[in-house]
Every structure is written in structure tokens, then in C-alpha cells.
Amino acid sequence: MKVKVISRSTDEFTRERSKDLQRVFRNYDPNLRPQEKAVEYVRALSAAKLDKIFARPFIGAMDGHIDAISCMAKNPNNLKGIFSGSMDGDIRLWDIASRRTVSQFLGHQGAVRGLTASTDGRVLVSCGTDCTVRLWNVPVATLKESYESSDNSVKVPLEVYVWKNAFWAVDHQLDGGYFATAGAQVDIWNHNRSQPVRSFEWGTDTVISVRFNPGEPNLLATSASDRSITLYDLRMSSPTRKLIMQTKTNSICWNPMEPMNFTAANEDSNCYSYDARKLDEARMVHKDHVSAVMDIDYSPTGREFVTGSYDRTVRIFQFNGGHSREIYHTQRMQRVFCVKFSCDASYIISGSDDTNLRLWKAKASEQMGVLLPRERKKHDYHEAVKNRYKHLPEVKRILRHRHLPLPIYKAAALRRTMTEAARMKEERRKAHSAPGSISTRPLRKRRIITEVE
Structure with missing residues (x-):
């Protein structure tokens, strides 16, 4: 005699990791759930409140410098390495995971104004007000060593290039062997030559920032103290285009996912996004800061960028948003001179006038650590x-x-x-004037004085 029984697996009716909790099966037929939107609205309200409850963006401070931090650079070959330079000439390599100094690079006699790393992350380029460009060797294994074992020896620069004017910024090609310095003019350098291989000059004012395009290695953008934004092409003997605004631009950053677009951090407390192919108007004006924007950096995803301002705050903007989605500040943080997104877009590092590097979460209420499914x-x-x-x-x-x-x-x-x-x-002026006698320019064009071909 054969007896047939119903056999069921326990895993199909219990939740993972909890064998005592029954799995709930729901029928999503809208006819059986007349209050679906009301229930989801309450859940959305609760989720918004939970975001505020768990919003703890500040992770910690990296203390070690004894003067204001003036510049930072990411290591493209290491996820948890960040370089910082201060106004007293001190350059440090930090381990973000442990928030401590891994190596120090001593040699500059004045303020360090620019830092950048080569594509492979093995060479660090620094420049400053002492009219020198220094190349440093970055050991790959330093981030695995302890602070005591890696900092006993003084790091000696590989090369020292002395020039006739002070430097204000430096940037390395994403794919290539050249790097550019900004000062009295724009100089293009090779790692193996002590003299610039090419120099560009358009006007007599000081160039204060320079950035290479991530998609086209031969294209770079600069901003100068004469309120201009200039595009250069290394394949041409003269500058390409020039834009003059009403106020000075302190920093420029290209969008890594849309390399034709860049955003300028301006002295009038706004940021302006431009399309390099059409400079007669800004694509977007990003407003919320109440003082000059000192630095800007895009997320590796290209969807957001972070800004640091003279008003002692750090703000995060959507690439197409007119207002910031987040503002970070602490009671002790002073004027923010430099900001960077981490290479995985999860963290933000800010350097300020109070000698501290601060580590923030890119999403204030994000849960850290390993998450269960x-x-x-x-x-x-x-x-x-x-x-x-x-x-x-x-x-x-x-x-x-x-x-x-x-x-x-x-x-x-x-x-x-x-x-x-x-x-x-x-x-009121337009209302009391003859029709058509007064024309109003939109905000995206109002800040631009002229465009020079």
C-alpha cells in the first residue's frame, strides 16, 4: 500500500537567517488593496523622518597639520589614499580608513598651492609659492604599513624644477605624461625635463587654477584673476576660447561622465555649469552659498559635485540642480579651502583654515558597514x-x-x-518705461560680460 503525503521545504516559508519567522505572501491586486496609496504615503513620511533621525554625516577629523590646508589630491591608484598640502610647506599622505598620516614629504619653503598625482599613482607632483615644482615617489606599500614604520625616513624629492615665478595650481593628464602648472602663465611640463615643453599666455594676469579634461587629454581649462575662464588645446599654438565674467572664478572641475561640461566655482557665491561647445550662457546656476566658493570637485559618477566655501560650509549639489541637496558644517570648522570626493563616491574630504581634514559621508543618513539582503x-x-x-x-x-x-x-x-x-x-522700471525699451537678460547670461574667440 502506497501513501502519498504533501512534502514542503521549510526554506520556502521562512525568512533568511530566521527560521522561526514566517514569510508573508502578499497579493498586490489593487482591487484587494484600496488604501495602497495612503499606506505608501505614511511609509514615505516615516522614511523621510528616519533620514533626519539617522543623519550623522561627520565621521572624523584627521589632525596633523600645523597650518591652514591649502590643497588636496586623490591617489587614482589607491582608494583610501589622499594627499594634502598646507600653507607651511608640509605635504602629507593620509590613510582615510585609519585617519592617520602615512608619509610626509618635506621640502617646500613656502605655501603648497597645488598637488596632483600621476595616472598610475606612483609620482606626486607639488608646486608652491617658492617657485619650485617637486616630483615625489609614492611607495605602493606605504598604506599597508603603520605610521611609525613608514615615517622614520625623510622623503627626498625625485626632481626639483626651479622656475622664475610662483605657482598657484597644478594638474596632471588623466591619460598621458604631461602636467600643467598655473602662475604668471600656463606651463606644460614633462616628467623628464626641467624646463616647460610649452607655455601659453593670454593676458598678463595670474592664472589661479588649471584642470585637464578627463575625456580629451589635450584640452585644459584655466581661470585667472582677471575674471576670465580660458580653454587651451595642446595641439594648437594659441588658446582656443576665453570667457570673461563679472567676478573671479576660484576653481574649475570637469564632469567625468560628460567631459564636454564643466562647473566653475565663483567669487559671487554661485557655481556656474557650462558646455565647452557653447559658452555664451551657463547651462545651470547653482545657488545657496553666502560667500565665495573656494573649491569644487565632481563625484566619479558625474551626478553630483561638492563645493567648499569661505562661509565655513560644505555643500553637495546635483549636477543639474539649482540648489544644494545637503549642507555640512561643524562648530569649529573655519573657511574651507579645498574639497574632494573619494574615488568610490561614498565619502567627502574637506580641508579648512583650522588645520584639519574632515571626513564626511556623501549621504548623511547612509548605513555604514555590510548590509544584509x-x-x-x-x-x-x-x-x-x-x-x-x-x-x-x-x-x-x-x-x-x-x-x-x-x-x-x-x-x-x-x-x-x-x-x-x-x-x-x-x-517697476520696466512697467514705467516704453514697451520694449528695457530688455532683461536671464541669470544664466547676466554674469557673463563677453566671450573672446
Whole structure:
């Protein structure tokens, strides 16, 4: 006699890692769930509130410099290495994971104004106000050693190139052997030559920043103290295009995913995104800072960029967003001179006037560490319902709210009052003038004085 029995696997009806919890099966037929949108709205509201509860962006400070930090550089060959240079000539290599100094490079007699690493990460190039360019060897194994064992010997530069003027910035080709320095002119250097292989000059003012294009190695953009933004091509004997704005641009950064676009950090507390093929107007104006924007750096994904400002804050912008999605500040942080995204887009490093490097999370409420599959699904679901209901007033108010320091709050309110007063004045002037006699330029074109071919 044969008896047939029903056989079921326990794994099909219990949750992972929890054999005592029954798995819940849901029928997603909308006819059986008439309150689906109401339930999801409550979940979106709860997810927005949880974001505020768990928003702890500050991870820690890397203390070691004894003067203001003026520049930083990422190591493209190592995920957790960051270089920093200070106003007293000290250059350090930091291990982000342990937040301590791995190596020191001593040799500059003045402020270090520019740092960059070669594509393979083995050569560090530094320049400063002592009119020298120094090349340093970066050992690959230093990040695995302890601070005591790696810092006993003084690092000697591989090469020292002495020039006739001070330097303000340096940048290395992403794919190539050249690097460019900015000062009284733009000089193109080779690792094996003590003299520049080429020099560019357009005007007599000091060039204060230089950046190579990540997609086209022969194209670079510079900004100068005469309020100009200039594009150069190494394959041509003269500069390509020049743009003059109303205020000075302190730093430039190309979008790594859209290499034809770049964003300029300006002295008027705004950032301007341009298309290098059409410079007559800005693609986007990014507003929220209340003082000069000193530095800017794009995320490796190209979807966001981070800015550091003279108003003692760090802000994160969407590449196509007019206002910042996040603002970071501490009570002791002073004027921010340099900011960088980590190579995995998970962290932000800022260097300020108070001699500290600070490490932040790119997403303030992100859970650190290894996530279980169930936890990851929960986070993804929370993000989905927040994006679905972010336009509703209550969810939007919670997601947008940020606590600001009192000086920044007052300065932002004053800027809004001034902007509104200028707008009303312009409207009244147009209303009491002959039709068509006064033309209003849009904000994307208003900051540009002229474009020089």
C-alpha cells in the first residue's frame, strides 16, 4: 500500500537567517488593496523622518597639520589614499580608513598651492609659492604599513624644477605624461625635463587654477584673476576660447561622465555649469552659498559635485540642480579651502583654515558597514517611496529642512531680501518705461560680460 503525503521545504516559508519567522505572501491586486496609496504615503513620511533621525554625516577629523590646508589630491591608484598640502610647506599622505598620516614629504619653503598625482599613482607632483615644482615617489606599500614604520625616513624629492615665478595650481593628464602648472602663465611640463615643453599666455594676469579634461587629454581649462575662464588645446599654438565674467572664478572641475561640461566655482557665491561647445550662457546656476566658493570637485559618477566655501560650509549639489541637496558644517570648522570626493563616491574630504581634514559621508543618513539582503531591500524601498511622494508638502518640507548656523541663516535671508528688492526694482522700471525699451537678460547670461574667440 502506497501513501502519498504533501512534502514542503521549510526554506520556502521562512525568512533568511530566521527560521522561526514566517514569510508573508502578499497579493498586490489593487482591487484587494484600496488604501495602497495612503499606506505608501505614511511609509514615505516615516522614511523621510528616519533620514533626519539617522543623519550623522561627520565621521572624523584627521589632525596633523600645523597650518591652514591649502590643497588636496586623490591617489587614482589607491582608494583610501589622499594627499594634502598646507600653507607651511608640509605635504602629507593620509590613510582615510585609519585617519592617520602615512608619509610626509618635506621640502617646500613656502605655501603648497597645488598637488596632483600621476595616472598610475606612483609620482606626486607639488608646486608652491617658492617657485619650485617637486616630483615625489609614492611607495605602493606605504598604506599597508603603520605610521611609525613608514615615517622614520625623510622623503627626498625625485626632481626639483626651479622656475622664475610662483605657482598657484597644478594638474596632471588623466591619460598621458604631461602636467600643467598655473602662475604668471600656463606651463606644460614633462616628467623628464626641467624646463616647460610649452607655455601659453593670454593676458598678463595670474592664472589661479588649471584642470585637464578627463575625456580629451589635450584640452585644459584655466581661470585667472582677471575674471576670465580660458580653454587651451595642446595641439594648437594659441588658446582656443576665453570667457570673461563679472567676478573671479576660484576653481574649475570637469564632469567625468560628460567631459564636454564643466562647473566653475565663483567669487559671487554661485557655481556656474557650462558646455565647452557653447559658452555664451551657463547651462545651470547653482545657488545657496553666502560667500565665495573656494573649491569644487565632481563625484566619479558625474551626478553630483561638492563645493567648499569661505562661509565655513560644505555643500553637495546635483549636477543639474539649482540648489544644494545637503549642507555640512561643524562648530569649529573655519573657511574651507579645498574639497574632494573619494574615488568610490561614498565619502567627502574637506580641508579648512583650522588645520584639519574632515571626513564626511556623501549621504548623511547612509548605513555604514555590510548590509544584509533584507536591509538593502528595505533601504531601496524607502528611497523609492520617498522619490514617489517627494512632491507632497509634508514629505517635501521634511526632506528639504536643514539646520543652519545663525550667521549663515541671517546672511541667506539678507541675500534673499536683496535679490527680491532688485527684482522688484527691475519690474517697476520696466512697467514705467516704453514697451520694449528695457530688455532683461536671464541669470544664466547676466554674469557673463563677453566671450573672446
